[in-house]
Structures are given as C-alpha cells and as structure tokens.
Amino acid sequence: MTSLDTTLNVFVVSTPLQLISCAEARRYYGCSAAESLLVIARPDNSETESQLALLSTALGWQDVETIHLKKSSFYLHLGGVARSLAHRPIKRMFIGNKASWIHEVFYRGFDAEELVFVDDGLATVKYYHAIHNEGLASRVSKGKARLLSAMGIRLHRVVPEVVSFFTFFPLPCTDKITTVIHDFPVFRETFRTREHVSSALPPLIGFLGQPFGGGIRLQRLKLQIEHVLERHPDSRIVYFMHRKEVRAELDSLLWGLPVEVRQAGRPIEVEVALSGEKYTAFYSFASTALFTLKKMFPYINVYQIDDEALGAQVPYYEEIVSMFQSAGVEATTL
Structure with missing residues (x-):
C-alpha cells in the first residue's frame, strides 16, 4: 500500500459499469494514480471478473494500487484492508453500489472528506429517490455487524447530510444530493467512439438482454424479440446476453427464431467500439446500455420497447423512460 502519509481517493466497484464510472x-x-486505491469488491461471477480485468487495463488503472476482494477469500482479505485503511487520510470515497452491505462497509467504516456515489445502472435512479425518502438507510444486518466488529471493523461513520452523485443520468441537485453529470469523455477518447468507416460485414440489429422480470420475464422477452423481428424482417438479429443470464435458457426460449445469441465477453459498449461490426439499431426493454450506447454512439438508432407488463415492476419507470428519450432513445410500443 502507498505511504501512510499519502491522502487517498478510494474507488469501490463490483461491476463493469461502476468501473467505467x-x-x-x-x-x-x-485523482492521480499515486493517490488512488481501487477496491474490486466481490464481483458476482467469472464473466464479471473478466470484464473488470479488461476495463482495468483499457481505462488506465494499471498504475493504480488495486485490491481484489474475491468471494473465496472475501472475509479474510476484508479484515486486512480494514486494518490498512483505518488510519489513512481519505479525501474522497467513490462508491459503486449504495445498496450493497459490502460497499457500505467502506462508506460507513472509514472517514472520508467527501462521499461520492457513481453510477450503478438504472439502480442509480432508485438510490437517488431512496436518499430523499429514507436517507442512507443501513443494509448491514445485526449479524453482519457483529461479524464485522469481530474483524475489527466498526461502522461508526455518520454519513453527511449532503452527498454527491457522479452520474450520466440527468438528475437535478437538491438539498440532499449534489449531482455532477458527465457524458463519458474518458470512454469516448479511449475507444474512439466516433462513427467509423462502414464495415464490409452486413449490418446487425442488436438486442440487449436483462436478467429481471420475475415469473413473466421469459414470456415478455419472447414477445419483445418477435416485435423486433417484425420491425426488421430482413435483418440479422443478435441477442447480447447480460452477464447474469443463462445460455441454455435463452437457447430454449429462442429456438426456431432467426436470432443469434452471443455472450460478448466484454461490456456491450466496448464490443460495439472494437468489434468492427456495424450496428443499425439496438433494442431492449429498459437496459442501462440503451442510455450509455446512445451517449457514446449517437449515430446508432437506439429503441426502448415500452412493455406495460414489465414496466409495472420497475420503480420510477415513467421517469426512466423520460430520461431515455431525453438522450435521444426512441420508444416503440409492444
């Protein structure tokens, strides 16, 4: 770890979008490399770990001290990190997931001059409203608190009355939250996302998978795919799996339909930038990537499928759809 006298900026992430943010x-x-510490906190599967590794290299984290808190040795290494940070001056604590008890350990367990929440997909909108409705309610159970205390981690910090959001969503400043809104300048510079020469390969229509929807998810998903096929009967459709989706389940659902299922192995934004393929349009019900793709690649047509049945399950759905449209995402009704 860097010198004990160095003031740190601590970045806590668990997903690719959090690392991009x-x-x-x-x-x-x-934040210079010498004054930064990146904590990769218990990513959920090997696909996530692989994408985080790719982004760490591409986005310039190589020279930043990085701590990997993996599932297999999480508690063992968490205690060591806590002891190392306990007496370090921290200027800013950047947190990827407000609702994760793992991330909460960092923003309640260590004193920092400023607390900044970065984007965690559409959940960011939910977090934003939750802070206004209930404050920063703790997600750490009494049992977890006792375990952490035994490890020497005391969740003592009083969260400031006003916190910061660093976000690409158009969320206004309020008496509880200050917002800084960005449009991915680092990503766009790194991957040169301006429109490039047309590929010799036939253009594609992309569909962005999502792992939520409960018991009606698969039924609604098939209807959404059929809707896209009706709109583009002569085009090649590629279904991009979310990193939490199951391939066998999708193969069974889409059997007989002219749709190619892919797990890109890298975030969809990186896939679009580096694959060399030309995309005519992207579709999804409410994937965060509808927003990021339109921000990063404004020349691509991006469509949000307005599905009333699924929309009823999404908090702040109308607000989210409005934000999609403000970014140039078009709506198509199922």
Whole structure:
C-alpha cells in the first residue's frame, strides 16, 4: 500500500459499469494514480471478473494500487484492508453500489472528506429517490455487524447530510444530493467512439438482454424479440446476453427464431467500439446500455420497447423512460 502519509481517493466497484464510472470520476476529480486505491469488491461471477480485468487495463488503472476482494477469500482479505485503511487520510470515497452491505462497509467504516456515489445502472435512479425518502438507510444486518466488529471493523461513520452523485443520468441537485453529470469523455477518447468507416460485414440489429422480470420475464422477452423481428424482417438479429443470464435458457426460449445469441465477453459498449461490426439499431426493454450506447454512439438508432407488463415492476419507470428519450432513445410500443 502507498505511504501512510499519502491522502487517498478510494474507488469501490463490483461491476463493469461502476468501473467505467470510476474512470470518468477519477479524471473529473483529478485523482492521480499515486493517490488512488481501487477496491474490486466481490464481483458476482467469472464473466464479471473478466470484464473488470479488461476495463482495468483499457481505462488506465494499471498504475493504480488495486485490491481484489474475491468471494473465496472475501472475509479474510476484508479484515486486512480494514486494518490498512483505518488510519489513512481519505479525501474522497467513490462508491459503486449504495445498496450493497459490502460497499457500505467502506462508506460507513472509514472517514472520508467527501462521499461520492457513481453510477450503478438504472439502480442509480432508485438510490437517488431512496436518499430523499429514507436517507442512507443501513443494509448491514445485526449479524453482519457483529461479524464485522469481530474483524475489527466498526461502522461508526455518520454519513453527511449532503452527498454527491457522479452520474450520466440527468438528475437535478437538491438539498440532499449534489449531482455532477458527465457524458463519458474518458470512454469516448479511449475507444474512439466516433462513427467509423462502414464495415464490409452486413449490418446487425442488436438486442440487449436483462436478467429481471420475475415469473413473466421469459414470456415478455419472447414477445419483445418477435416485435423486433417484425420491425426488421430482413435483418440479422443478435441477442447480447447480460452477464447474469443463462445460455441454455435463452437457447430454449429462442429456438426456431432467426436470432443469434452471443455472450460478448466484454461490456456491450466496448464490443460495439472494437468489434468492427456495424450496428443499425439496438433494442431492449429498459437496459442501462440503451442510455450509455446512445451517449457514446449517437449515430446508432437506439429503441426502448415500452412493455406495460414489465414496466409495472420497475420503480420510477415513467421517469426512466423520460430520461431515455431525453438522450435521444426512441420508444416503440409492444
């Protein structure tokens, strides 16, 4: 770890989008490599780990001290990190997931001059409203608190009355939250996302998978795919799996339909930038990537499928749809 006298900026992430957001925040707040610490906190599966590794290299985290808190040795290493940070001056604490008890350990367990929440997909909108409705309610159970205490981690910090959001969503400042809104300058510079020469390969229509929807998910998903096929009867449709989706389940659902299922192996934004393929349009019900793709690749047509049955399950659905449209995402009704 860097010198005990060095003031740190600590970045806590568990997903690819959180890491992309932290790369943008690191540039915006002027955090040098020597004064930064990246904590990759218990990513949920090997696909997530692989995508985080790719982004760490591409977005310039190589020279930043990085701590990997993996599932297999999480508690063992968490105690060591806590002891190392206990007496370090921390200027800013950048948190990827407000609702995760793992991330909460960092923003309640260590004193920092400023607390900044970076984007965690559409959940960011939910977090934003939750802070206004209930404050920063703790997600750490009494049992977890006792375990943490035995490890020498005391959740003592009083969260400030006003916190910061570093976000690409158009969320206004309020008496509880200050917002800094960005449009991915680091990502766009790194991957050169301006429109490039047309590929010799036939153009594609992309569909962005999502893992939520409960018991009606698969039924609604098939209807959404059929809707896209009706709109593009002569086009090649590629279904991009979310990293939490199951391939066998999708193969069974889409059997007989002219749709190719892919797990890109890298975030969809990186896939679009580096694959060399030309995309005519992207579709999804409410994937965060509808927003990020339109921000990063404004020349691509991006469509949000307005599905009333699924929309009833999504908090702040009308507000989210409005934000999609403000970014140039078009709506198509199922």
